[in-house]
Amino acid sequence: MSDNDKTPAPDLKAPVNFIRSIIRDDLDSGKHSTLQTRFPPEPNGHLHIGHAKSICLNFGVAEDFKGKCNLRFDDTNPEKEDIEYVNAIIDDVKWLGFEWSGLYHSSDYFQQLYDYAVELIKQGKAYVDSLSAEEIREYRGTLTEPGRESPDRNRSIEDNLDLFARMRAGEFEDGKYLLRARIDMASPNINMRDPALYRIKKAHHQRTGDEWPIYPMYDYTHCISDAIEGITHSLCTLEFEDHRPLYDWVLDEVKTPCHPQQIEFARLQLKYTITSKRKLNLLVVDKHVDGWDDPRMPTISGLRRRGYTSVAIRDFCDRIGVTKKDSFIEMAVLENSIREDLNHHATRVMGVLNPLKVTIKNYPDDLTEELLAHNHPQQPEMGTRTVNFSKVIYIERNDFLEDAPRKFFRLSVGREVRLRYAYYVTCTDFVKDENGEVIELICEYDPATKGGSSPDGRKVKGTIHWVSAEHAIDATVNLYDRLFTHPNPAASENFTEHLNPESLTVLKNCKLEASLADASEEIHYQFERTGYFVKDNKSDDLTFNRTVTLRDAWAKIDKQNQ
């Protein structure tokens, strides 16, 4: 086959990885004429950033290779699953910007799964076991010792058929019988020591109701579901590597329309957070956070509420790559992705988080001026707006220092700075309260510097943001920090002991420019010099969530000096 016959190379936005190489080869060789993948979440919790990696991979390759990707709920354990989760998962996948080819449930295949199991029994490849759970564990052996065969292993096919039919009919209580594959109790791979195929579980299923008293196990269900949907490449995480022989065994023994290839990749691990549905659920249940969509959570809904964009999350997933190596990604990579996206389109505004009153001594008492401000310095098409200026304003507390080092380009007595879009202003004095805390600055402005530039060409080192006291609106601002103080909290038994007590700081008396009164949850803002913010969609009063800070060179210098 010449190069000209090959399927055109995909858009190289997404980096190549070993999975894409395999797919490329399978398409080139004609093993497959079209690609079919699937994203198979269990609806027992909300999706997190780790799932985003899998979603981007599965839907991403499908898009790039002109194939299809299904969304399939792996709902074979009714006790843990809930319709609330399936709806949340659907919302999250949509929000990430992907479109599935088919929306399926493993439970759609319960009848076919059952029929295949009967077929297996008829072939002598499966049997009904009456061993208890404890006995099964004992019989299984250990990592270094082979297991022992169950006394029921050689039950007749007729008896197996009869017992399995009665299991299905609901004649037995939970745990009374188990349908097992008849493989090899001495296999060095524990998954092949006669694994469970069906268990009796008289539980109400969110989709099939009380129709089934027995439910198929993952290993049996997943491969057959893949085959039924014509999946070509079944991508999953590393811990399923040992299950691949079983995946292949089932598909070899049962007459399915095709035999998908399972390929494993390393799951995403992010430093200073956790990506375990069980542990995330614990944080929610024990009220360490305010729900699955708490902006500190690494869930898709949490990140969204925090102000992350789907573009940033997808960019992040492209950057981290796909390999088989266990690894921990630094938070800085995620932050870089969101900063890059938001820098392009966030609307610039001014907001003072920790207000310090400033009186401009020589400014007219009752004057209010409307000053022109740009909504984005590099994108004029985003337009301009007007901000009110008056005699009393607020600036950021940390923009004033009583004893300022030479490199501090902000306010101190005798120093001149530019008030963004307004005037040059020089601090002449300050007022302290009885506790010695600075509560007010006295400044003088230069009327000739209106707009922020001086006709005499003199330069100021610093430009600070401000807000007119009379025109400012009050708001609450939530500042978020890493959820854990340990880079790998999941490693400890008691992972909650590493919860960061300062992961949330609520600022109640923030002063924002008036334009923010009409803030929308859809719009991402940059409060100049402080960070990116988004209006919180769950608060009654005006509240903003800080998505991420801006990079801060001064903070670095300041830290080094200490």
Next chain:
RNA sequence: UGGGCCGUCGCCAAGCGGUAAGGCACCAGGUUUUGAUCCUGGCAUGCGCAGGUUCAAAUCCUGCCGGCCCAGCCA
């Protein structure tokens, strides 16, 4: 000490026998009415270690060392 898998810069990651891409982070400059953005430059004689094959090895072979996963009627 059973089986499966993995080890390339602080964190990711290309590389597939021809002489170490890129991103993040970091460092040094420049531009700037955000100490932001942007721009420029720096950052592995080295690819877990030790041998071997070869004119040539991160890439092939052998042996070590280190790490992860598996003993649910969870997925």
